[in-house]
Amino acid sequence: MKLREYKQMAHARKWMKKNMPILTTWHAYVGYELDLFTTFKKPISLQTAADQRNLSQDLLARWVDVGLAVGHLKEKQQLIQVKNYNKMPVKKTKTNMSGILLKEMMELHIPTLLSYPELMRQKSKQEFNADKHGEIVAETSSLLEGLALKKLYKVVKKRNSQSVLDIGCGHGGYLSKLAEKFPELSLTGIDINETVIEEAKHRNANQNIRFMNENVMSMPQTEERFDIVMMNNVFHYIAPSQRQKLFEKAAQLLSPNGQLFIVTPIKNPKHGKPFSSAFNSFFTAFENLYPLPSAKEIHQFSKTAHTKPVNSTSIVREGGWYVFILENKRKEVAMLKPITTQTRVPVK
Template sequence: MKELKKIWRARKWMKSNEPFLYAWHAHVGYVHDLFDEFEEGTTVSDVANKRDMNELLLTRWADVGVAINHLKLDKDGKIHSKKHMVESISKNSDQSVGILLKEMMELHIPILLSYPDLLNSEDHASYQDEDYGGTVAATSSFIERFAFPKIHKCIKKTNAKSVIDFGAGYAGYLSRIGAKLEDMKLVGIEKNKSVCLEAEENIHFPLKSSISLYPDDMMTWQWDGDPFDVAMMNNLLYYFSPEDRFGLFEKAHEVTGEKGELIVISPIHESKHGIAFSAAFNSFMSAHDNLFPLPNRAEMVNLASETGFKLKEMKPVVKEGAWYFMRFQKA
């Protein structure tokens, strides 16, 4: 009986790893544009020769793809990419989520797999913004699509005419605002200079309001113009220690007007939704010496009260990921 139980448990754990194959296969295909190569139907040998790849390993990748329905093997031996894989993974598709896989497979999972060593060490990993800043900024755009309607509603409801975005990334939120509303003063601060420059060159929306972007550190940046109606801090809090987050909120208080509002989009720990994700996200953050744990609701309320704000609204943006929209107003 014990032997049967052991075998059953082994099968259970083997089966639990099967979903990883889908992510692994899609990630390799995304990195090397393989779903594009096989889109019209071709052989592994042709692709290997064209791309100077290891034919045996490419064959194994293709075998897995056929087995998990990412690829289709024709009777003539040619392999076709499934339509849904080209649409969702190809870099050339406007529906692509491949960059999300890249962040997960190259940033998050390697850190989680290093936990056995980290548990017995005083050393921590170090997040390199120069290496992954662009990737993280790009993946943030997925949250942006869900969060923006709430931000837009807030701006219209308060009749705001000026917005500053701290940690603007590729200026996704600002460009969406600028495309929707006229006569807005829109300012973004982004510490990563290369991201800031790319943002200026790749705004995808026709703008009704122009955007000013500054490649600067938000904590030392100074503004001598009129106060803003709204400040935003999205996907930002985990780059700052719990103590330093007071400085963020104080900065927002400093640059906003008398009835100024602060909008924060962030995963929230110990929230009603996405408990497993926030726990895993915290595991990733805590393994670094320059990333920090997610805040919980009580911390956000305390941050607000200590810096002259009051939490007025808190709604889930992506429930599965524990991402929330929070609106604060000067008390």
């Protein structure tokens, strides 16, 4: 073998090594989707597992082979078992957090990223189907709740807040937790997606939360003011040219002492650049989604909207997620027209 060929082979081997985590991810994704880690929770033969779950035995055998190779599964006397059940993505348990993330990445992000060569050549973009994917996106965003809620509770307590508006509330996870913890709070959630709002109403049927199907950008002005206005994981739905308007709309809804509470991944974070830049690659592939703002841009919007940053903290380093808290600088409430009830979706 010539030296050049030898070097190329060495490079190819390095790339194979680099690609190895893909196998782990694929294996975990298939395992989650078919709930196979539960099937193999106790030692079981391949054939029994295939019969029990009515699955193709040869494909299951190949999945088991990869699982044994990457260390998700172990084999003893021809019986297969999960090595560490509690660490695997399993449906309907608390660990399904990893499963939901895997599902979004494998079913939504990876196929989109794979379409990059074609999109670049054709200088075209795709249409993000919010009806089809809205549910899973709302589900994954809600995973961050646990981490952001502690900070939100602190703000509510410290400032003795009475009312909260959640812009782009998704399934209403934040509002539902707030309702449990602070039953006296007046809570409102708006979302542009009707299916998502219907699901929010359904999930929170027992809670005293007002949900409305509204586009924040075209929402009629209202006299109502809120002590906290949240915008969590919504910036990539709003074109950069419209973001200043979004901040101004949100800030106008604040009571004089109010605060904006924002949970979002950002562009160019100090930590988590690989995922944050991959999120932006995903968003940019769609004509109706947009890249994330940087912390600097958020601070600039905040300034023009007469709010001042009081806190910004990283909550998921790996993905570049931050919480921003911005305080209203206007001490007087501008008098505006009341909201017209016809444009509101009635609260059921």
